[in-house]
Amino acid sequence: MTKQVGTHLVVDFWYGKIIDSEKTIKEILIEAAEKANNKLLDLGIHKFEPQGITGFALLAESHISIHTWPDKYYIAIDIFTCGNHSTPQETLKFLKKRLNPKKIQVQEIKRGHLENYGKKNHNANQ
Amino acid sequence: MTKQVGTHLVVDFWYGKIIDSEKTIKEILIEAAEKANNKLLDLGIHKFEPQGITGFALLAESHISIHTWPDKYYIAIDIFTCGNHSTPQETLKFLKKRLNPKKIQVQEIKRGHLENYGKKNHNANQ
Helix, strand or coil: CCCEEEEEEEEEEECCCCCCCHHHHHHHHHHHHHHCCCCEEEEEEEECCCCCEEEEEEECCEEEEEEEEHHHCEEEEEEEEECCCCCHHHHHHHHHHHHCCCEEEEEEEEEEEHHHCCCCCCCCCC | CCCEEEEEEEEEEECCCCCCCHHHHHHHHHHHHHHCCCCEEEEEEEECCCCCEEEEEEECCEEEEEEEEHHHCEEEEEEEEECCCCCHHHHHHHHHHHHCCCEEEEEEEEEEEHHHCCCCCCCCCC
């Protein structure tokens, strides 16, 4: 049995491909969800002027988001999936290939440690 | 000058209020964005059967998401904001009050460290 509810990959890409089309980021998010073996529920995408594009895929298994700062050559990505069927590392692999960053930082966070489940009497703010 | 692009609060709530209405989660997300002093661009909300509700707020300053697992008494929250005007801790304060969890885990991640900006020749996969 998995010991947490989900896996969250907090990803920073530097000097990757600059995305300037809403259609492209939509396609990327749809494929990112497919690679994670996740069900897409909703998409939200917004293009900024003069530059920058941001998008969010709401999944049955949590979410994938991509926010871009072309002026800083920076892309912030979150891949948060739950369930044993999910393959978030496949999404990361796909995004690396698709966006081709020169530098990558990845932090993997286990979300919802089930050791907390049943410990109702713990103090808040711990 | 800030040394990163944004601040990301990765938040796990345990034994908080169970939200079972799309209207309520919508109201919570709208107020969460206001508390962060952020501009709401889009909202996506989905209710699962028999239980669970999930939602995201796409912001001009990144995103706020709330995913709930009532069967595990667990709520996963992400508050990712950028810019000096953003007040993500105010959003966290609001959500603590609104959802009243008995146990809270918060991890603050600085996203997009600007020390990486200009280091184009670093290897990927670092």
